[in-house]
Amino acid sequence: MKKFNILFRLGVIAIVCTFLSCNQGGSSPADTPTSGEIKIGVDESFAPILESHIDTFMGLYKYAKIKPVYQSEGLVMQALLQDSIRLAVATRRLNQEEKDAFAREKITPTVIHIATDGIALIINKSNTDTTLTLQQVRDIFTGKFTDWRQVSGAKASGPITIVFDNSNSSTARYILDSINLKKPLPSNTYATKSNRNLVDYIAQNKNAIGVIGVNWISDRDDTTTTSFLKKVNVVGISTKNAPTSVEDYVQPYQAYLAQGTYPLTRQVFIISREARTGLGTGFASFVAGDKGQRIVLKSGLVPASMPVRIVGFSEEEE
Missing domain, CATH: 3.40.190.10 (Periplasmic binding protein-like II)
Structure with a gap:
């Protein structure tokens, strides 16, 4: 009977040790869908x-x-x-x-x-050329247009500076793939390392045009959005080569993104x-x-x- 009790206790200890070692080995997940x-x-x-x-x-x-x-x-x-x-x-x-x-x-x-989502183009508050055709956008980003005077109907003048948040960003890739059709960006292109820095740069440089994700300027209840929109203008874009009215230009509002009438969507x-x-x-x-x-x-x-x-x-x- 004594021998049986000893064997029984050893068996229980072995089972407990096995259970503990399995848990320590990581069979239980460290996280769940809600924790x-x-x-x-x-x-x-x-x-x-x-x-x-x-x-x-x-x-x-x-x-x-x-x-x-x-x-x-x-x-x-x-x-x-x-x-x-x-x-x-x-x-x-x-x-x-x-x-x-x-x-x-x-x-x-x-x-x-x-x-x-959409890609928004932003310019300095002093730049009154707040509308561009899609072809003009392509001419700017491929380097065909390097001065605002080359943009048909433009009131501004001076060398154009193109600015992204980051050279490896999704906005830069979008322009390369969808606007430039794989053609390289021109030498007047720069990156600022963040979207906040991008907005500040555009606000301080009258000839700059920036590329930013719509999410940074779309929520009018967000304090960051409202502060950004006080600093820069958002460009309206037309898919027509010869627009006849302001209604031909659209900005990246939610409804236009949903309808597909704003051309720079992703x-x-x-x-x-x-x-x-x-x-x-x-x-x-x-x-x-x-x-x-x-x-x-x-x-x-x-x-x-x-x-x-x-x-x-x-x-x-x-």
Whole structure:
């Protein structure tokens, strides 16, 4: 009987030790869809809206902590490939090289469309040429026009300076791909390292034209947006080569982004490398869900899964 008791106790100890060692080995996930701590990478163009998403999510789930890293899109995608971040917010899907890299790691990334955004062109307050045709935009960014006097109908004069937030940013890539059609940017192009610095530069240089994500100027209830709009003018763009009225020019307002009448639009995605249902999955689901899409709507961008209400008036109603 004594021998049996000893064996029984040893057996219990062995079971307990096995259980503890398994837990220490990491079989239990460190985070769940609503708890834990992760780091995510965000294209700096979307810092304002993602700050709102993160604050709201962590307010709802007190055991969740999301640490955003705001960088140029190029650095964000690089961090995702290197497993430095769990998910990325970017304006493009994965390219073939990136898909192959994940395939070698036996990882199947999840890509979720969350919004439609736009690219805004901003100029100094003293520059009264607040409208450009799409062809004029192309002529400026390919270097055909280097002085404001070359822009048909322009009142300003002086050498044009093109300014981006970062040479590796999504806005620079958009101009290269969609406006320049792969042609290089001219020598009068500069980068300021951040969107805030970009706005300040435009505000201080009368001949500069800047390229910025619409998210930085779209939420009229946001103090940063209102301060930016006091410093610079937003350019209206026409797709017609010979516009006949001011109605032919459109600015990057939410309704025009939704209708597709504003020509410089782009899509926003969440790309997750999470192999299980963890905090990254929970946050991505929140952003793509009802509450997250309402935040997108309020920010002035176009939600991926919620229609924008466009109110029209007939002549009789006016």
